[in-house]
Amino acid sequence: MKIRKETVEFEKGKSFKLYSPSSKNCFFWHYHPETELVYVEAVSGIRHVGKDISHFTESDLLLIGSNIPHLNFDYGIQTECLQIVLQMRENFLQDLIFPVPEFENIKFLLERSHLGLSFYGETKKMVIEKLYLLKNMSPFNALIKLIEILQILAVSDEVKELNNEHIGISWFLNDKIRMGTIYDYIHENYDRKPNVNEIAGIIGLSTPAFCRYFKKQTNITFTDFVNHYRISQARIFLLKDYPVTEVCFQVGFESLSYFNKLFKQHTGETPSEFKKKHLKKAER
Structure with missing residues (x-):
């Protein structure tokens, strides 16, 4: 039950991984170098990102930065629950996004993601629709759609910062x-x-x-x-x-x-x- 490092495996030739995990009965307090976008849909649930513990009703959309400890969002949920998780390779962000001036807003979004970001309103609605579309796209078109999703998040003001400071894994690894x-x-x-x-x-x-x-x-x-x-x-x-x-x-x-x-x-x-x-x- 102590904190664990998750090893994320990607398909060859893909910059991100999209899947729908289900682990209601598992306490998975973990971290990973990959930045993660999570959509969770349930009657009610707990989100634990960094030092923040809060609740959501009906659904939540979260962006979680590299090596930020978090709990699986379906933990303990006793009703129907859906999760869609999108994890991005480290080098995809560092090599493609960060050096390109046109992606300045996205770069700032990813820097803020170390606080844990929860999106709501029309932003959440638009992004969810596009996440569902990704499943049936070719790798190239899916990548373009992902950049579009990141841009929507980057310019949105329908967002809540879950932590008021960067809480990386080094802070938590000292805890036994x-x-x-x-x-x-x-x-x-x-x-x-x-x-x-x-x-x-x-x-x-x-x-x-x-x-x-x-x-x-x-x-x-x-x-x-x-x-x-x-x-x-x-x-x-x-x-x-x-x-x-x-x-x-x-x-x-x-x-x-x-x-x-x-x-x-x-x-x-x-x-x-x-x-x-x-x-x-x-x-x-």
């Missing part, structure tokens, strides 16, 4: 603690009362040392992360048409008013508003 153990513990206990003293003992740290470690790794406290995870699970239950009150207690909250308040802080909607807005889409 297994994040997977923490994720598994939270997944098994989120509906009860995850105990910071218990998980600290499991991974061999004092409680204060664990709290410092977790905050350094994720930029949030252990309690905040547990609440993030509970809200993510609550979304799934709501979109399965469970009553709001039942969902509240099912994901571990003891107060309905606190659950409603926290849910709105995380999603911008109350549980009832979220359910009404998204349930029909999920059923489709």
Whole structure:
């Protein structure tokens, strides 16, 4: 469960790899030198890129720079999920993109990708349509289409930077603690009362040392992360048409008013508003 380097294999004569992995039950906390564009479609999920831990609803489009640690985006998802992953060779970017003046915007985009970028709105919609087209194109036409996709992303302002600083693998390689153990513990206990003293003992740290470690790794406290995870699970239950009150207690909250308040802080909607807005889409 500790961080791993992924070895990406490319077909001969191709500058990028396009595929649809499925690893819901696998904790794959990893990095690789290749820059990666990921589209994930699910009712709700967790994204963990660098130090950022956040949630998405319905779909997400992410650009992740070279050697930025990230978790597979279908980890722990209990509903239908689709991933499309596009990985680009290092030398393709360095030899073709970086030296060409006309690709200045794309070069800047790739430099920013070390922060982890999440795209939304019309940008996401346009890029997804073009990603699907890539599958049936000849290698040359697919390469031209990829450059077109990168240019769309490069000039878009419909983007969120997930980290506020470059978080490369060198920062994480100094860590000997297994994040997977923490994720598994939270997944098994989120509906009860995850105990910071218990998980600290499991991974061999004092409680204060664990709290410092977790905050350094994720930029949030252990309690905040547990609440993030509970809200993510609550979304799934709501979109399965469970009553709001039942969902509240099912994901571990003891107060309905606190659950409603926290849910709105995380999603911008109350549980009832979220359910009404998204349930029909999920059923489709």
